[in-house]
Amino acid sequence: LPGCPLHLSGHQLPACILPRVTPNYPENQERPSGATIKRNEITGEIFVARVIHGGLADRSGLLHAGDRIIEVNGFCVDGMEPEQVIQVVAKSQGTIMFKVIPITERPVHNQTMLYVRAMADYSPHQDPTIPCADAGMSFRRGDVLEIVDQTDALWWQAKKLPSNTSCAGLIPSTNLLKRKQREFWWSQPYQPHACIQTCKEKFHVYGKTRVQRDSLGFRRSMRLCRRRSHSTTQPSCHTRCPSSCHSALNSPYEEVVRYQRHPQDAHRPIALLGPPGVGVNELRRRLIEMNPNIFQGAIPHTTRAPKGYEESGREYYFTSREIFDNMMYNNRFLEYGENKGNHYGTSIESVKEVLNSGKICVIDIEPNAIHAVRTHELRAYVIYVKPPPLERLRETRQEAFITTNYYVNRPFKDEDFQEMEESARKIESQYCQFFDHVIVNNELQDSCIQLLTAVTKAQDEPQWVPASWIRPTES
Numbered sequence: 001l002p003g004c005p006l007h008l009s010g011h012q013l014p015a016c017i018l019p020r021v022t023p024n025y026p027e028n029q030e031r032p033s034g035a036t037i038k039r040n041e042i043t044g045e046i047f048v049a050r051v052i053h054g055g056l057a058d059r060s061g062l063l064h065a066g067d068r069i070i071e072v073n074g075f076c077v078d079g080m081e082p083e084q085v086i087q088v089v090a091k092s093q094g095t096i097m098f099k100v101i102p103i104t105e106r107p108v109h110n111q112t113m114l115y116v117r118a119m120a121d122y123s124p125h126q127d128p129t130i131p132c133a134d135a136g137m138s139f140r141r142g143d144v145l146e147i148v149d150q151t152d153a154l155w156w157q158a159k160k161l162p163s164n165t166s167c168a169g170l171i172p173s174t175n176l177l178k179r180k181q182r183e184f185w186w187s188q189p190y191q192p193h194a195c196i197q198t199c200k201e202k203f204h205v206y207g208k209t210r211v212q213r214d215s216l217g218f219r220r221s222m223r224l225c226r227r228r229s230h231s232t233t234q235p236s237c238h239t240r241c242p243s244s245c246h247s248a249l250n251s252p253y254e255e256v257v258r259y260q261r262h263p264q265d266a267h268r269p270i271a272l273l274g275p276p277g278v279g280v281n282e283l284r285r286r287l288i289e290m291n292p293n294i295f296q297g298a299i300p301h302t303t304r305a306p307k308g309y310e311e312s313g314r315e316y317y318f319t320s321r322e323i324f325d326n327m328m329y330n331n332r333f334l335e336y337g338e339n340k341g342n343h344y345g346t347s348i349e350s351v352k353e354v355l356n357s358g359k360i361c362v363i364d365i366e367p368n369a370i371h372a373v374r375t376h377e378l379r380a381y382v383i384y385v386k387p388p389p390l391e392r393l394r395e396t397r398q399e400a401f402i403t404t405n406y407y408v409n410r411p412f413k414d415e416d417f418q419e420m421e422e423s424a425r426k427i428e429s430q431y432c433q434f435f436d437h438v439i440v441n442n443e444l445q446d447s448c449i450q451l452l453t454a455v456t457k458a459q460d461e462p463q464w465v466p467a468s469w470i471r472p473t474e475s
């Protein structure tokens, strides 16, 4: 490998020969690239353990996993510890000469490209088991990764997208990361029913009531009764807190594919969510009002009796308790709940009805309904509305009003903002990997423009979506 300055790293395990990126190699600016080596403990022979995809060794085409290294720059490496081999490499200047016995049967790389969305955070420098931390790649929940090599059962090679580097990094395979998550899960102190605690907290956080404010029924009582039902009936972990309770058991990577909606296909519904009072309803209302021929909300079902001016199919679908229960048991509701003895729910059918009419359905959901809208059937585009920093909340919400259990339209107080921020932190910590887009609701006008742009992109531009939406028969 002519002239590559080498950097030593990976003091932990099987050693790395990692030519560190330097200005001489501008295309590799961000990460080390090269290969890792290992020693056969019985024979003392040194082998190339892994060649990093797109790194120097890979691009040279001269070193391959399984090659036996005999000499480095004339030094016989047999019997040396991998760290000593690295020392030799490190001291080399200019051209580094490897004498190798090539592996006789090179594995054939006929793997298809795999793209995944990370459902967990990972930091190689906090993982003592990684063969070489400097060859590792960190990622955060929600990142889309291109898996370029899965030959090793434990350590895959991947690039984070969008990527401007040719060089991959090591990441734990699905099985390995699952194992790590399980180990972490068991290492945590026992917390009795952590999931239900979350729900209670949620109810506490979301425990403000909202009156129905306009004839179009924005927001309706859905959020309200959802929250109330948390207080009256203790929800089961599975239905209410899937992401918090089962994260340790779920796959840490979700396979994704690039999906471009065909102009003749139904539009993707837009699901807005955010902490109480952040402005989800305001943004949704403004979007629909901007062009009611294009955007429409879903009409909820209710078991309550219609008021004089109400018409079934306009404000609500008025249904019997029997039909409501039936829909509930058949999982036909995205959300449902109870308020003052009446049941309310947003059904999948009511969303599809809007979509079938050619319009874009815009709904607001509770965070735990994300899983109900991220399905093959609906293919929703999830937009998270995030509060701006406290200072900006104080400045922008001077004329705004909040409706709580006790007050209708009272000015915001500092404690409302703090509650909003706390709730935002919780939502983000549990669900950020499912957000397709985030809008920081600072200036209302800007947020509306951002929302319109995001909604348009969701319909007209390719997006990463779960592969199961496109190949629904596969799990």
Ligand SMILES: Nc1ncnc2c1ncn2[C@@H]1O[C@H](COP(=O)(O)OP(=O)(O)OP(=O)(O)O)[C@@H](O)[C@H]1O
Pocket (backbone or CB within 6 Å): 208, 210, 219, 223, 274, 275, 276, 277, 278, 279, 280, 281, 282, 283, 396, 397, 400, 401, 402, 441, 442, 443, 444, 445, 447
């Ligand atoms: N960016 C903004 N700047 C100023 N005021 C805003 C902004 N966004 C929303 N508001 C105002 O804040 C108040 C609360 O907004 P909204 O009712 O939409 O919140 P929400 O997220 O729907 O809350 P909840 O979950 O409690 O129903 C409203 O008076 C709204 O007009």
